[in-house]
Amino acid sequence: MIAVIVRVLGVVAAFLTLPLIVGQTEHKVMAHMQARLGPMYAGAFHGWAQLIADGVKFVQKEDVTPRAADRPVFRVAPLVALLPYLVALLFIPLGPRDTLVGQPLDVGLFVVLAVVGVGVVAVLMAAWSSANKYSLLGGLRAAAQLLGYELPFVLAAASVAMAAGTLSLSGIVNAWRPWWLLWQLPALVVFFVAGLAEIRRPPFDMPVADSELVFGYLTEYTGLRFAFFLLAEYVGIVVIAALTTVLFLGGWKGPFDAQLGWLWTLLKVFAVSFVIIWLRVAYPRLREDQLQRLCWLVLVPVALAQLVLTAAVRVA
Amino acid sequence: MTSADILLLALGAVAIGAAFRVVRTSHLVRAGLWLVVTLGAVAGVYLVLAAELVAWVQVLLYVGAVVVLLLFAVMLTRAPIGASADLDRPGWAGALVGGGAALGLGALFVDGYRWQKVGLPAPGTAEALGAQLFQHWVLPFEVLSVLLLAALVGAIVVSRPET
Amino acid sequence: MHPAIPYLTAAVLFGLGVYGVLTRRNAVLLLMAIELLLNAVNLVLVTADATVRAALPDSGQVFALFVIVLAAAEVGVGLALILALYRRRSSIAVDEIPLNEAENEDRSEEVNA
Numbered sequence: 348m349i350a351v352i353v354r355v356l357g358v359v360a361a362f363l364t365l366p367l368i369v370g371q372t373e374h375k376v377m378a379h380m381q382a383r384l385g386p387m388y389a390g391a392f393h394g395w396a397q398l399i400a401d402g403v404k405f406v407q408k409e410d411v412t413p414r415a416a417d418r419p420v421f422r423v424a425p426l427v428a429l430l431p432y433l434v435a436l437l438f439i440p441l442g443p444r445d446t447l448v449g450q451p452l453d454v455g456l457f458v459v460l461a462v463v464g465v466g467v468v469a470v471l472m473a474a475w476s477s478a479n480k481y482s483l484l485g486g487l488r489a490a491a492q493l494l495g496y497e498l499p500f501v502l503a504a505a506s507v508a509m510a511a512g513t514l515s516l517s518g519i520v521n522a523w524r525p526w527w528l529l530w531q532l533p534a535l536v537v538f539f540v541a542g543l544a545e546i547r548r549p550p551f552d553m554p555v556a557d558s559e560l561v562f563g564y565l566t567e568y569t570g571l572r573f574a575f576f577l578l579a580e581y582v583g584i585v586v587i588a589a590l591t592t593v594l595f596l597g598g599w600k601g602p603f604d605a606q607l608g609w610l611w612t613l614l615k616v617f618a619v620s621f622v623i624i625w626l627r628v629a630y631p632r633l634r635e636d637q638l639q640r641l642c643w644l645v646l647v648p649v650a651l652a653q654l655v656l657t658a659a660v661r662v663a
Numbered sequence: 664m665t666s667a668d669i670l671l672l673a674l675g676a677v678a679i680g681a682a683f684r685v686v687r688t689s690h691l692v693r694a695g696l697w698l699v700v701t702l703g704a705v706a707g708v709y710l711v712l713a714a715e716l717v718a719w720v721q722v723l724l725y726v727g728a729v730v731v732l733l734l735f736a737v738m739l740t741r742a743p744i745g746a747s748a749d750l751d752r753p754g755w756a757g758a759l760v761g762g763g764a765a766l767g768l769g770a771l772f773v774d775g776y777r778w779q780k781v782g783l784p785a786p787g788t789a790e791a792l793g794a795q796l797f798q799h800w801v802l803p804f805e806v807l808s809v810l811l812l813a814a815l816v817g818a819i820v821v822s823r824p825e826t
Numbered sequence: 827m828h829p830a831i832p833y834l835t836a837a838v839l840f841g842l843g844v845y846g847v848l849t850r851r852n853a854v855l856l857l858m859a860i861e862l863l864l865n866a867v868n869l870v871l872v873t874a875d876a877t878v879r880a881a882l883p884d885s886g887q888v889f890a891l892f893v894i895v896l897a898a899a900e901v902g903v904g905l906a907l908i909l910a911l912y913r914r915r916s917s918i919a920v921d922e923i924p925l926n927e928a929e930n931e932d933r934s935e936e937v938n939a
Contacts, residue, residue, distance in 0.1 A: 668827060668828055668831060675834070675835035678835060679839065682838075682839050682843075682862050685846065685858055685859070685862060686842050686846030686849070694855055701839075702861075705865050708869065708872075709890075712875075712876040714890070716891075717868075717891060717894075721894060724894050725897070728898060729861065733861075733901065736854050736905045737854050747852075750851060751849050758849075760845070761842060761846075761848065765838050765841025766837075766841070768836075768840055768841070769833075772833035772837060773830055776829050783827050791883070791884060792884050795883065795885065800885070800892075807895055807896070811895065814900075814903050817906070819906075822906040824913075
C-alpha cells in the first residue's frame with residue numbers, strides 16, 4: 348500500500364516538474380535559435396525561475412467568466428484538459444523494474460491511447476461554452492484535427508504492439524531491439540507527427556492560430572484557468588515524448604540499463620521534447636487544408652503500409 | 664455487501680443519474696457532456712467486472728470518437744447556449760413505455776438472479792480475449808469489417824455536396 | 827458481487843434510452859438516446875459474461891466489442907444523414923421531416939398545414 352502511494356506521489360511530482368523544465372527549455376532554446384537571450388532576470392541565473400514568476404502572475408490575475416458563457420462547462424473545461432495527461436503519466440514505465448512505473452498494466456498502451464483521446468472533449472467544452480465565434484471556430488478545427496490524427500496515431504502504435512506481441516508498455520520495451528529503429532522508422536515518424544497534431548503544437552496549431560482566430564478556444568480564458576490549459580500543453584509534450592521514447596526508442600535500453608535505466612528514459616524524453624521545440628521554431632503553421640491532406644493522404648497510408656510490413660515480418 | 668458491490672452501486676447510480684440528465688436536459692451540448700459521464704461510469708462498471716479491454720475500448724471509441732462526433736454535429740447545427748424550449752414532445756407516452764420497459768426488464772433480471780452472489784472472474788487479459796475473437800468469432804469479425812467499410816462509403820456519399 | 831446490481835442498472839439505462847428516443851425531437855439527441863440503449867445492452871452482455879460460465883469464455887465481452895464497433899458505424903452514417911438534412915432544411919427536428927414527395931417539393935404548403 349505504501350509502495351503504491353509513493354509511486355503515485357512520484358508521478359504527481361513528475362507531473363509538476365517535467366512540464367516546467369520543458370517550458371523553461373522552450374523559452375531558452377527558442378530564444379537562442381532566434382538570436383535572442385530569452386528570460387534573464389527571474390531567479391538571477393539565466394532566468395531559471397521565469398516560469399515560477401509566470402505562475403505567480405497567473406494566480407494574481409482576475410478569473411473572468413464571460414457573461415454569455417455556459418458557466419459550469421466553461422469552468423470545468425481546464426481540469427478536463429489536464430486530467431487525462433496525469434492519468435497517462437501513471438502508466439509510462441521509467442525503468443526495467445516494476446517499482447519504476449506508476450501502475451504496471453497488461454493493456455497499458457491501450458489505456459494511454461484511450462485516455463489521451465479524451466482531451467478532445469475538453470477542447471470542445473472550452474470552445475462551445477465561451478460563447479465566442481472565434482472560440483467555436485477554433486474548437487471545430489481542433490475537433491476535426493484530433494479526430495483525423497487519432498487514426499494514424501493509433502495505427503502506428505498498433506504496429507509496434509504487433510511487432511512486440513504485447514500491449515504492455517514494459518513488455519514493448521523489453522521486446523525492443525536496436526534494429527527496430529530502422530524497421531519501424533515509418534511508424535516512428537507517423538506516430539511523432541500525429542502526436543504533435545494531437546497536442547496541437549506548431550506547426551499543427553491551426554485551432555489556436557492567433558493571426559486569424561485571436562487564440563482559438565483559449566480566447567476567453569484568463570488567470571489560473573488559462574494557466575491550466577498552458578500546463579496541459581506542456582504535459583502533453585512530456586506525454587508524447589515519453590510515449591515515443593517507450594514505443595520506438597527503446598525506453599530504458601542503453602549501457603548499464605539495470606541501474607541507469609531511468610536516466611536513459613529521461614534523457615530520451617528530453618531529447619524528443621527538444622525536437623518538438625525545434626520544430627516549432629523551424630516550420631510555419633500548416634493551413635487547414637494542408638493539415639487534413641497530410642493526415643489522410645500521407646500519414647494514414649504510410650501507417651497502413653507499415654502495419655502490413657510488420658504483419659508480414661511477424662508471420663514470416 | 665462487498666467492496667465490489669459498493670463500487671457497482673456507486674457507478675451505477677452515477678450512470679443512471681447522468682443518463683437521466685441526457686434525456687431530460689434542455690441544454691443541447693450539456694446532453695452530450697452528460698453522455699460522457701454515463702459512458703465513463705459504464706466503463707467503470709466494466710472495470711469492476713474484470714472486462715478491462717472492453718472498458719478501455721469504450722473510452723477510446725465512445726468517449727474519444729462517438730461523443731466527439733455527436734458534439735461536433737450539435738455545434739454544426741447551431742446549438743444555442745442556454746436552454747432550448749422545443750427539444751421535447753409531450754413526454755407521457757415515452758415515460759409510460761420507457762418506465763414499462765425498465766420495470767419489465769428489471770423484474771425479469773431480479774426474478775432470474777434474486778440476491779444471489781457470484782465470485783468475480785479473474786481479470787481478463789487482452790491475449791485471452793484476442794484468442795477468442797480470432798478463433799471462434801472470426802466470421803462475425805470479418806462481416807463487421809465489411810459493414811464498417813459500407814458505413815464509411817455510405818457516410819461519404821451522403822455528405823457529398825450535390826452539384 | 828451481486829449480479830442483480832449491474833443488471834438493474836442496465837434495465838434502468840434501457841428505460842431511459844427508450845424514453846429519450848420517444849420524446850426527443852432533435853435528431854442528434856435522438857442518437858444520444860440510442861447510445862444509451864446500446865450501452866444498456868453492452869452492460870447486460872458484460873455482466874452475463876462475468877456471472878455465467880459459458881462454453882466459450884469471454885464471448886460476452888467479444889459481443890460487447892462488436893456492439894461498440896456497430897455503434898461507431900451507426901453514429902457515422904447517422905450524423906452524415908443529419909448534417910445533410912440540416913443543410914437542406916436548416917432544422918433537424920425529427921417530427922418536421924416530410925415523408926412524401928409532394929410535401930417535399932412544395933415546402934410552403936407544408937408550413938401552412
